[in-house]
Amino acid sequence: MQTHFSLAQLADPHVEAANSILRKCVHCGFCTATCPTYVLLGDELDSPRGRIYLIKDMLENDRPATQEEVKHIDRCLSCLSCMSTCPSGVNYMHLVDTARVHIEKTYSRPAPDRMIREVLARVLPYPDRFRLALMGALAGKPFAGLFARVPALKPLAAMLRLAPGLPHGRAADDKGGVHPAHGTRRARVALLKGCAQPVLNPGIDEAAIRLLTRQGVDVVRVKGEGCCGALVHHMGREEEALNFARNNVDLWIKEMETEGLDAILVTTSGCGTPIKDYGYMLRLDPAYAEKAARVSAITRDISEFLPTLDLPKAETPRDMRVAYHSACSLQHGQKVKTPPMDLLRRVGFEVVEPFDPHLCCGSAGTYNMLQSEIAGQLRDRKVATLEALAPDVIAAGNIGCMTQIGSGTGIPIVHTVELLDWATGGPTPAALAGRAKAA
Numbered sequence: 001m002q003t004h005f006s007l008a009q010l011a012d013p014h015v016e017a018a019n020s021i022l023r024k025c026v027h028c029g030f031c032t033a034t035c036p037t038y039v040l041l042g043d044e045l046d047s048p049r050g051r052i053y054l055i056k057d058m059l060e061n062d063r064p065a066t067q068e069e070v071k072h073i074d075r076c077l078s079c080l081s082c083m084s085t086c087p088s089g090v091n092y093m094h095l096v097d098t099a100r101v102h103i104e105k106t107y108s109r110p111a112p113d114r115m116i117r118e119v120l121a122r123v124l125p126y127p128d129r130f131r132l133a134l135m136g137a138l139a140g141k142p143f144a145g146l147f148a149r150v151p152a153l154k155p156l157a158a159m160l161r162l163a164p165g166l167p168h169g170r171a172a173d174d175k176g177g178v179h180p181a182h183g184t185r186r187a188r189v190a191l192l193k194g195c196a197q198p199v200l201n202p203g204i205d206e207a208a209i210r211l212l213t214r215q216g217v218d219v220v221r222v223k224g225e226g227c228c229g230a231l232v233h234h235m236g237r238e239e240e241a242l243n244f245a246r247n248n249v250d251l252w253i254k255e256m257e258t259e260g261l262d263a264i265l266v267t268t269s270g271c272g273t274p275i276k277d278y279g280y281m282l283r284l285d286p287a288y289a290e291k292a293a294r295v296s297a298i299t300r301d302i303s304e305f306l307p308t309l310d311l312p313k314a315e316t317p318r319d320m321r322v323a324y325h326s327a328c329s330l331q332h333g334q335k336v337k338t339p340p341m342d343l344l345r346r347v348g349f350e351v352v353e354p355f356d357p358h359l360c361c362g363s364a365g366t367y368n369m370l371q372s373e374i375a376g377q378l379r380d381r382k383v384a385t386l387e388a389l390a391p392d393v394i395a396a397g398n399i400g401c402m403t404q405i406g407s408g409t410g411i412p413i414v415h416t417v418e419l420l421d422w423a424t425g426g427p428t429p430a431a432l433a434g435r436a437k438a439a
């Protein structure tokens, strides 16, 4: 694609990076076929190629974002399916991130939208605030239908509907600590605590810790870790996202340089994608560029790390059919597609995949609250393809997808590591208690 940025514009490293990305796009449109919003809405402006044109025009003319541009860019899930399809290697993720920052800086959103975004940014990344909000949401749940009738309050209605129940309290290792390896130590890893996951489902990391320590891995919970920054990053709140990243980078580097870490493991793939990108996000900060790149280099989704541990192989198949939902942040953002399914098969589960596995379930961070109608359609579509497989259980590697899909089906949904832990000696996952066949 031809671009026409001036030399003065290109002196800005963000514009320069956007220019390089734009120039790689050959407008072939292959990406449109795999874009969930284009598949649903059929509007070129809701496709990756259409959005790329909008972003180019906005940045090239160095002007505030318009309402129309904001509408179509807000509708993008940042699912990155387009990046898996693109034959030219267009880094749409970095381009749309730049566009979101530009929108945040130049566009004045209507007051209700501003307010909802402010609440999400000030609550979700902080576990104690999120716990309180979930308790409030339980009280407000009966009013969700009422709020849904007022267009400006639809995000509030979506928040109330998604609230899964009473939040979980702080875990015993909330203030940090080490879960020692059983037997001879083979590795030492940090396991990201994150922000929303421990409030919604602490059982995921409990399963991960049991699984890892049984296989001879020391698991460190690093004191002071916070949100990875993804939630605010996707809202274009750049400085807040970078500050979350800096905090975590400092803590992990300290751990790497003292006791040592073989890897930083993540059980929420929506967090793994930005942490693997910290090196890029902080490349312009001389105090953090090198440290952030070192952190990104040893960050792994847990399903990438577990194959190095040779989990015990099942001698006979287990009588349990698992429908595996591949989170976008894992399959497109991190290009980790088959390892979770290989691991589940290794320990004896029958694993099946739904039709159109590349399509997003509509969760996408805060998307299911901010764009609840599109998110609802994507969820229903995903649930229908999963239910068509008649599985005993659905497995996924991202709490956002689990919450989103779980809000639309009666089939139990668990994290992949909960099944792996169960099959190798751990307890029955909470979602399967009382209804599971023996693992």
Ligand code: SF4
Pocket (backbone or CB within 6 Å): 024, 025, 026, 027, 028, 029, 030, 031, 032, 048, 049, 052, 082, 085, 086, 087, 088, 089, 090
């Ligand atoms: S597939 Fe890649 S090169 Fe083709 S239009 Fe989409 S982004 Fe551009």
Ligand code: SF4
Pocket (backbone or CB within 6 Å): 034, 035, 036, 037, 038, 046, 047, 048, 051, 075, 076, 077, 078, 079, 080, 081, 082, 083, 092
């Ligand atoms: S990130 Fe997803 S929703 Fe956004 S343009 Fe790409 S494929 Fe479409």
